[in-house]
Amino acid sequence: MPRRLRDKRSLKVLVSGASGFIGRELATQLRDDGHEVFTLVRRQPKAENEINWAPSAGILNSGLIDSVDAVINLSGASLGRLPWTPKYRKEILDSRLQTTKALAEAMTMASKPPSVFLSASAVGIYGDRPGERLTEQSPRGPGFLGDVVEAWEAAAQIRPAKTRLVTFRTGLVLGNGGSMAPILALTKAGLGSRFGTGGDIWPWISLYDEAAAIRHLLTSKLSGPVNLVGPTPATSDRITRYVARRLHRWYDFVAPSWALTLALQDAAHELLLSSQNVVPEKLVADGFQFRHRTAEEAIDAFLE
Numbered sequence: 001m002p003r004r005l006r007d008k009r010s011l012k013v014l015v016s017g018a019s020g021f022i023g024r025e026l027a028t029q030l031r032d033d034g035h036e037v038f039t040l041v042r043r044q045p046k047a048e049n050e051i052n053w054a055p056s057a058g059i060l061n062s063g064l065i066d067s068v069d070a071v072i073n074l075s076g077a078s079l080g081r082l083p084w085t086p087k088y089r090k091e092i093l094d095s096r097l098q099t100t101k102a103l104a105e106a107m108t109m110a111s112k113p114p115s116v117f118l119s120a121s122a123v124g125i126y127g128d129r130p131g132e133r134l135t136e137q138s139p140r141g142p143g144f145l146g147d148v149v150e151a152w153e154a155a156a157q158i159r160p161a162k163t164r165l166v167t168f169r170t171g172l173v174l175g176n177g178g179s180m181a182p183i184l185a186l187t188k189a190g191l192g193s194r195f196g197t198g199g200d201i202w203p204w205i206s207l208y209d210e211a212a213a214i215r216h217l218l219t220s221k222l223s224g225p226v227n228l229v230g231p232t233p234a235t236s237d238r239i240t241r242y243v244a245r246r247l248h249r250w251y252d253f254v255a256p257s258w259a260l261t262l263a264l265q266d267a268a269h270e271l272l273l274s275s276q277n278v279v280p281e282k283l284v285a286d287g288f289q290f291r292h293r294t295a296e297e298a299i300d301a302f303l304e
Helices: 021-032 062-066 084-109 144-156 178-188 207-219 236-246 257-264 266-272 280-283 293-301
Strands: 014-017 035-041 048-051 071-073 114-121 162-171 172-173 191-193 204-206 224-228 253-255
Touching: 014 021, 021 035, 021 114, 021 207, 062 084, 071 084, 071 207, 071 224, 084 114, 084 144, 114 144, 114 207, 144 162, 144 266, 162 207, 172 178, 172 293, 178 236, 191 236, 204 207, 207 224, 207 293, 224 280, 236 293, 257 266
Parallel strands: 014 035, 014 071, 035 048, 071 114, 114 162, 162 224, 172 204, 191 253
Antiparallel strands: none
């Protein structure tokens, strides 16, 4: 049966996707907390804490799972890579299902499965919901991302019943990379733009708070879906305009909704033109303290 997380500070944590934008920050914070971090890699390991795996083939040594206290799954193809061709849409889905299933199934075969499984998810499950306040209790919305997230979270359910499962639903992570990379590149080139009306609410969170919230969930008693978004709503115009201001660039362009839809099809609507007032209800009720409470504070943090 799953072991209890130890009361002492140091835990053994296995992380997939540790080389990514969020994963690097999380691994750093975990190590700063005194935890021992093991990372799954698809290449030849270069360090003692790296373990090779092949999630597409479902290959992961269940004996490895026996030795860790927690598993954190961050793997998945970037949603910010555009356009979403039929081939890439398949990669978006498969990359999430394959890694999640491989981890969850390895846990079921382990003699001592971990106490907790923290598996990435996304606010895309809610769809475009202008005027609604979206909590973890809100039903899923329409769209491709709703289908992806529903299947992704279901794959994590395969884990042993006594392993606490949290599927953390992340919004736009404000930092120097990830989905912010193309916005930063356009703005630096003097092409900062308002997307559509600019009035759509973008659920954001700072990179630091994203990793800090995952650390919080590691030893929390929360389970099920948890929204990882900042506590103060912000429109897309508010975010992109402030980025331009901080970079001392022009902000004179408007990318019309029709043009974005023509160029990017449903990706435009689901990523750029979707309004989602997602609130971190469970996280706040559990006592989590945000370092960056506004989008401006989060942007300042990585543009200092």
